[in-house]
Amino acid sequence: MFAVFKRARKATLAAAAALSALALAACDPATIGSGPTINTSKPVPVALLVPRGSAQQGDSVLAKSLENAARLAIADLDGVQIDLRVYDTAGTPEVASSAAQQALNDGARIILGPVYAEAANAAGIAARQRGVNVLAFSNNTAIAGGNVFILGPTFDNTARRLTKFAARNGKRNILIVGGNDAAGVAGRTAIQQAAAESGATITGSVGYELSQQGVINAIPTIRSEAAKADAVFLTSTTAGALPLLAQLMPEAGVDPAEKQYIGLTRWDIPSQTLSLPGVQGGWFALPDQSKVQQFSARYQATYGNAPHTIGSLAYDGIAAIGALVAAGKSDALTTAALTQGAGFQGAGGIFRLRPDGTNERGLAVATIQEQKVVVIDPAPSSFAGAGF
Template sequence: MFAFLTTVRKAVRPAAFAFAAFGLVACDASMMSSVGGGNSGGPKIDPNKPIQVALLVPKSDPGAGPVAQALENATRLAISELNGVTIDLKVYDTAGNTGTAAAQAQRAVDEGARVILGPLFGEAANAAGLAVTDEGVNVLSFSNNPSIAGGNVFVLGTSFANTAQRLMQYGKRQGKKSVVIVHSNDVPGQFGKAAIEQAATSAGIRVVSAEGYTLSVEGVSATAQAAGGVIQQAGVDSVFITTEATNAAMPMLLNMLPANGADPASTQYIGLTRWDVRPDLYDLPGAEGAWFTLPNRAQQESFNNRYAAAYGAAPHPLAGLAYDGIAAIGALASQGRGDALTGNALTRSTGFNGVSGVFRLMPDGTNQRGLAVATIRNQQVVILDPAPNSFGGPGF
C-alpha cells in the first residue's frame, strides 16, 4: 500500500476513500515520523494588494468531486468574510492524480500564486510541494498525513497524534495509569496504535499491551477475549480503541469487551475517532461513559449555518479545512505583515481561530487543534472538558 520515495520527504500512498457517516473521508492517516524540517521561507507580499492564492482540488475526480466543490465553497466563504484583506483566488483541478497535482502546482506558481491551498490527498500534496519547493512557495494541504509534512508542506487535517495526546493527557489528569490498546490489523489501526503509544508515553501512562484484530466475528471475539484477560489480570484501568465508529467491528467490540472482563464500571473506554456520528452505539455496554474528542461545537455549528445559508446545503466535514487555510492567511495579512505567507509567520505560537476552534501550524509542518473531550451519558453526548480557546493552558 505504501511507496517510499527517497526525496526530500517520504510520501505515503493515500488511503482509499471510506463511505460512512462522515461521507467521503479524504485524507490518509499516517503516524510515521515527519522527515521535514522547520520552514521559515516563503514569498514576501504587499498586504495592501490582492494576495494571489491557488486552490488545488480534485474537481474532475468522480469520487472526490463533491468534496472538491465543498472545499472551493468554503474557501470562497472565508474570502467573503475577511476584513481588509483581498484574495485573488484561482482554482486548479488535480483530477485526484499525483502527477497532475504537481503540474498544476507549478502552473499556479508560474501564473503568480504566492501560496497553495490543497491538494486533498497526501501523496498529491507531497508532489505539489516538491514541484514548487525551489520557488519558495508554501503548500497548506488538506491531508492529515504527518509523513508528508515539513519543508514547504503543511497539513491542516486533524491527526491521530493530536487526538491521542488530548485524550491521554486528560486521562492522566483523571488519574489513569495504564491502558490496553485494541486496534485493527490494517494500516489505520497500526498508525492509531503508534499514536496512542506515543501519547501514553508522553503522558506517563503505561501501555500494558496492544491487541490487534482481523475484521471477522472470530477475529474480534478472540481479540476481545485477549484484551479482557489482560485488563483483569493486570488491573488495567483503561482501554483505547482505534476503530472508526462506523466500522462493523465497533458494535462487536462494545459488546464483547465488557463480556470478556473489560467492565465499563472499572475500565475507562476511550475512542480515537468520533463516536457521536453513530448514535445507535450509545446503548451498547462499552459506550456509556466512554471518552472521545470533538471540535468546538459552537464554532463548528456557526460555520455550518453560514455555509448552508450561502450554498443551500450542509458542508462536507472536510470543508472547514479550506476555510481555516484562508483564515490563517487573512489573519496575518490583516496585520499588515509582508511576511504573512512565510513559514515563520504561519507557525506563530498563538495560532489562529478556525471553523472548529483554535489551531496552529507547527514548524515541522503538522498542526495542533483545540479539541473537547466528550462522553456518552444516558445516550446523550456530554462535554467533559471543553475545547481550549487558546494555546498554553489545559487541553494542549
C-alpha cells in the same frame, strides 16, 4: 460486518503502500524553506487545489464544498484582499503536480490543498522548487514537513488530548486495542507517544486482524490484559471494529463501568453508534461544537446545503492566511509566520501549525450518556495554558 472489514483491509493495504512511498519525499531535510514574501497592500494570490474531475464518487461535491468554504472565509476577512484561484487536480498526483505548477506560474504565493496525500505530496514537491508553502487538506503525517503543512485532524493531536485528560482523572494505566493495519499501527504509535508525554503508562497492546473472526480471537487476550489497566484505548472506527468490540468486550467481562473506554476516533458519527451499550460512558475527542455549528449554519444559509465533512478545512486555511496578512508584514506566508504559537481561529475552534508540518487543534472531550453526546471538558479558546 465481515464485508466492512474486507473493504477496510483493501483500503489499509493501499494506504500502507502510499505511506512508504510518500515518506521518502516528505522527510528530505532539503525541503525545509521559509516561504515567499508578499505585498500586503495588494490582493494576495492564493491557489486552491480541489479534487474536481476525479473518478471517485463524491469528489465533485467535496471540491465544491471546499471552494464554497474558502469563499465564505474570504467574506469574513476584515481589510484583507485575497485573489483566490481554483485549480482541479482530478484527485491524482500527476494532475496535482501540474495544477500546482500552473498556479505558481500564475503567481500563487501559497497553495491550499490538495486533499489526498499523494496528490498533496506531489503539489508540495512542485511548490518547494519555487519556495512556496502548501497547506494540504490531508491528515496523513507522512507527507508533513518542509514546505507542506497538513490541516486535517491527526491521531497524535487526539491522542495527546485524551491521554492528558485521562491522566488528570486518575486513568494512568492504559491498554491499547487496535487493528493490525496501517491505521491501527499509526494510532497505537500516537497513543504510546502521547502517554510518554502525559505521565500515563501503557500496560499492554493487543492487536487484531481486520475480520470478524480476528476481533473475536483477540477478545480473550484483551480480557486478560485489561486486568492490569484502568483504561482501554481503542483505535478502531465506527465503520470498522468498534461496534463489534463495544459488544464483545463488555460481554467478556471488560466492564466499561470499571475500565474507562477511550476512543481515538469520533464515536458520535454515525448517530446509530450512540446506542451501542459498550460506548456508554466512553471518552472521545471532537472539535468545539459551538464553532462547528456556527460555521455549518452560515454555510447552509449562504449555499443552501450542509458543508462536506472536511469542507471546513478550506475555511481554516483562508482564516490563517487572512490573519497573518492582516498584520501587514511581507513575511506573512513564511514558515515562521505560519507556525506562530498563538495559532488561529478556525471553523472548528483554535488550531496551529507545527514546525514539523503537523497541526494541533483545540479539542473538547466528550462522553456518551443515555445515547447522547455530553461534553465533559470543553475545547480551549486559546493555546495559552491549554495543556498543549
